[in-house]
Amino acid sequence: MSHKVLVGYFDSEDRLLAATRAARAANLPVHDVYTPYAVHGMEEALGLRHSRLTWVCFAAGLFGLLSAVSLQYFTSVVSWPLNVGGKPFNSAPAFVPVSFELTVLIAGLVTVAAFFLRSWVLPGVSAHALPRVTNDRFALAIATEVARFDPDEASGLMRRHGAVETELAEVAR
Amino acid sequence: MNVQPLALLDRPVRLWVQGLGVAGALTLAGGLVVAPAEAWTSVLVNAFFFLSIGVGSAVFLALMYVANAGWSAAIKRVPEGLAAYVPAGAGTMLFLLLGAGTLYPWAHAAEAATLGDKTRFLNLPAFAARMVAILALWTLFSRALRARSLQQDVDGSVRHTERNVATSAVFLLVFALSFCLACFDWLMSLEPHWFSTIFGLYNIAGMLCATTCAITVATILLMRAGRLPGVTESHLHDLGKLMFGFCTLWAYMWISQYLLIWYANNPEETSYFLARSTGGWSLLFWLNLVLGWALPFLMLLPRPAKRSATNLLWASGFLLTGRWLDLYLMAAPGNSAQSPGLGVLEVAGAFAIGALFVLAVTRALSSAPLIARGDPYLTESLHHHA
Structure with a gap:
């Protein structure tokens, strides 16, 4: 318009x-x-x-964190438990790096996508x-x-x- | 604009600080006789806590110089004032040499015999020589940065900034190496069989975070006293962002150290975390993570939170407590019994050295105008908008 x-x-x-x-x-x-x-x-x-984009970022980060934790819990405890060095299957320290990365990745991508959508900068x-x-x-x-x-x-x-x-x-x- | 140097502490406040300092020092002196191991641990933790804020402020200045940062010019007298504590702080560390024989296991013949070639490095003469050299370097660089900045107030020459940029570049390199070495020497060698190569970096992250908090607290107190005209919440916002970033950096280093030791599961490495995460120490161990990262992270996440002076004061309080606890957890379990003896001696040490810190810093802040009027970036900083 x-x-x-x-x-x-x-x-x-x-x-x-x-x-x-x-x-x-x-x-x-x-x-x-x-x-x-x-x-x-x-x-x-x-x-x-004040921009509402921060809330999109926060929600996406939270979603990323939850999906990373559930993904790792499901794969390493429920679906295919593997004994790695005698550690418990459900080991929080081992989940930290992936949880961190997926939180940042999904928060970043969704924020950029939301910005482009809202400002209608699209191909x-x-x-x-x-x-x-x-x-x-x-x-x-x-x-x-x-x-x-x-x-x-x-x-x-x-x-x-x-x-x-x-x-x-x-x-x- | 009020640029007259004035006394920053009212007389009654100064008397209180001096009184608490003397009371702390006397209690600590008694402790050195009655319970030497605990008392020297308190000296180490508190001396290093305050000294690392002092030298950290010089590092903060150096980072601003090499980055050609404009925003910080209006508040740079604050880190300069904190960095002026370095000579006094160096004195408190040198005092520790008297207790090195009590504090460090490698100084005992029986323990040294189990250390093999490590004793070529870990022996009292070498330890003292390294400490003197490190403290001399920190004193030299932090004084040089401040002296040129004060001289610039008089003659307004840009050359001082240029020379400080060059000095800062050298200092950052010297600092990174010497600070890691200092941490290995003064903290890690308390448990001489244990080792962690990331230990120095881990401490640099904690030190940067604590320093940013100290600068922020001092800036807010001076702002509230009306001594920093032109400093706005935009400057606080930038300090808040640095605080947020550095506390997350510390958490990143924490997990990097913990994760690798946990995964590898070598007894000589896990002994350190086993002693801390089980038994009487475990409560403080987890509290450290909450105070040092989790709570401040959530507190500083929204944008308005980083612009609110009150919120920043609270976050700084938690982070500084977390950093102190972090140092206490590095130093105390090696020498103490099964559970923390956190009590009178630790508080006494904090009062004694903390009072010295407050008096030295307020004296330095009072001795020069709080606005660096000769700084070429001052105009840019006063128009700063974040």
Whole structure:
């Protein structure tokens, strides 16, 4: 689903940060920002909530740990008990390395997969970036399809905060 | 910005610290007469616990220098202050030489006769010579790093940072080797028939964790006293991440040491863990794992937990207790009876040497501005955002 937005282009992250804070303070409908790299302080400026990805990671890690322990218990105690050096079949120390590795592996893979799914970065999906935001421009997008959008107020505010250019554009997300 | 050096301990607090220190030292002195083996074990555990935090702080500084880290510039006076304890801590270790004959089995003729060629390495003159050399190196490097940093406050020259980077690279190499050797000498040789090649690395992990905790506690206390303007929860977040990482590194080393000995099941290796995981020591043995890793790991897992000063103080408390217990479990079972005699002498040693530590560190912290205004990374650090 694409959105029609009013984009202001800035030439430094400081101006973008100031403009974003001002836009939210002025109750403008901020859609998103597009930057060449992660800008420190932007999550506060945008008022983003804390990512829920950590909970996905935690749950996946727990799942990995439980599956590793059950797999090892089943194979070495229930299904095919082998006497290794006279140790008990159910030996916690021997299970530690595999449990650790599977916890990390499954937590890592599931977190990355969840991130790609949630942000819809998948094979076959293509989206065009705004011009130069992967290089040296910092873009602030104001949503136009809401009632409180006022084109003159929005472009005026962005120009006041150092936007080198403002234009209407369509973004995929 | 307040950069005036000021006394950090109020007079009543300092008197309390001095009083407890003297009381601890007197009790310990009595213990050296009545129960020499237990008392010298207490000296060893406490002297090494505090000294390794001191030298660990110099290592922390060296790691920041070689990594060209910017975030830590605003708090670097804290590890510098902790590292200023190294000369005093070296004194407490040298004091241990007086008890080496009591403490170390290889110093007794009957035991030495069973050790074969190991006595070429494990004998009092060689032991003392190695200890003096190791302590001299640690003192030299930790003083050099701090002296240049203080000089930079005066002249603001970037050359001091450049020279500290070079010194740090050499120090890290010297430290890794000398610290492993120190652990083999001072701790592992308490049971001279037992050996573990990972023992040095295991102690480096524990030391790094305890050091990060000490730096974090000192930073939070100074922040709460309003002495570290510009230090925010972003800096605490980074310290929390290091604490989390190092405590997990310690657990990794713990299981690496335990697992291989458990698997191989050689009597000369398993004797160490058998003495600790059964009988009277087993409770402390498992408690050590809970305090040193399991509990802090869960406490530090969420992001907000690493930014909360109160939570970090609790986690540091558990981890420092865990590290102390870890050292106690390395040192005490070899010389003591079947069960732990954890009691008056251990607490007395902790008070005596702990008081020396607190007084030396607060003195060093008071003697220089707490913000390293000449550091080229200071601006970056004050804008740090984690």
